[in-house]
Amino acid sequence: MTVPIGLAATGPLGMVTSSAANTAYSIVKDCNTKVSMASTQHPTISALPTDCGTVKVIRNLGAQELEGVFYTHSRFQPIVSRFHRHKEGFDVNKSHSIFMVLPWRISYSAVKLNSLEEQIALNEQDDADDAKLSKINLAGEMSQLKRKQSAYRGFMEGGRAAPELLEALEREIDQHKRNIDNHRLYQDSKAARAERRQAVEAVGRYVYMKDFKIDAVEQARGIKARASTGLKGAGNVQLTAEQTPEGRPFVAVQFQWSEENFFGHGHSWDGRIDVGCQADGKPEVLGGSGKFFERYRETAGR
Numbered sequence: 001m002t003v004p005i006g007l008a009a010t011g012p013l014g015m016v017t018s019s020a021a022n023t024a025y026s027i028v029k030d031c032n033t034k035v036s037m038a039s040t041q042h043p044t045i046s047a048l049p050t051d052c053g054t055v056k057v058i059r060n061l062g063a064q065e066l067e068g069v070f071y072t073h074s075r076f077q078p079i080v081s082r083f084h085r086h087k088e089g090f091d092v093n094k095s096h097s098i099f100m101v102l103p104w105r106i107s108y109s110a111v112k113l114n115s116l117e118e119q120i121a122l123n124e125q126d127d128a129d130d131a132k133l134s135k136i137n138l139a140g141e142m143s144q145l146k147r148k149q150s151a152y153r154g155f156m157e158g159g160r161a162a163p164e165l166l167e168a169l170e171r172e173i174d175q176h177k178r179n180i181d182n183h184r185l186y187q188d189s190k191a192a193r194a195e196r197r198q199a200v201e202a203v204g205r206y207v208y209m210k211d212f213k214i215d216a217v218e219q220a221r222g223i224k225a226r227a228s229t230g231l232k233g234a235g236n237v238q239l240t241a242e243q244t245p246e247g248r249p250f251v252a253v254q255f256q257w258s259e260e261n262f263f264g265h266g267h268s269w270d271g272r273i274d275v276g277c278q279a280d281g282k283p284e285v286l287g288g289s290g291k292f293f294e295r296y297r298e299t300a301g302r
Helices: 077-082 088-094 116-134 138-158 163-205 290-299
Strands: 022-029 036-039 045-049 056-073 098-114 207-216 232-243 249-260 271-277 283-289
Touching (some): 036 207, 045 232, 045 249, 056 249, 056 290, 098 249, 116 163, 138 163, 207 249, 249 290, 271 290
Antiparallel strands (some): 022 036, 045 207, 056 098, 098 207, 232 249, 249 271, 271 283
16 A cells, blocks of 8 residues: 655755665565565665756765664553553563564665766856856847848848849848857757756765565564464565655655454554655654554654
8 A cells, every 4th residue: 555645856966766666565464474574676765856966976875774663562452551550561561452562673875975076067058158158249130130131131032132142141030049049049058957957066064775575573672573373464574765845855654554353353453654854864754654664663662
């Protein structure tokens, strides 16, 4: 299940994405087995701009990790919890009303990008166009074009001009038109490069994530994996590269789970969390929704 995020999809250098626009994992729990998680598509995803050009990685901020825990419980767990004053982690480890505990770990490499090489190339192209623009007097070209077009019409209406003169006027008129068109092209090219320059300069404001993945682990935040005998369930996790309207990249972790258990029926276990980078590359949960996000806040997000 894909949960809509409601955020703009444009940033300094286009939508953040990778060769894999998203990746997915399947989660399975059979009656007498542990919960397993396996990649069903690309093993990782990278939240990088689509239109990098010559933008390069200048600094690798190293491997980063974020841990959390997802668990399911019976309908009676909220009542059980109300009569116990233990910490959530102890409750999850010990409570008989907990059906399945899935500790997880997100990992990725944080990188800074640099656009200096492309900025230099853009400046060189600007200099070349400035040199061409300096050779074209736009006002003079337009004035000459208007004057010669008027003369050409007069000669044609009067029928008194030699063919050679008309041909020469046609060539001069065409040349003036080309000069005017070239002036417009040079100006348009400079304007487009100005936008591009602003974009490649802005890319340095953010830290990006490469090789982002999520794994099931035996333990996270002191809470151990657990799966009740007889419980069957299945679900999936989908990772999608996203970004805020300002262009800050993050990965949306979308979670879905359902289980065959009478006491657990009636609960929606779905949810999502959005993971971005701080300036030092460390993870930051930007927001989320549903049980997956609620479990993260209970067990790791405080």
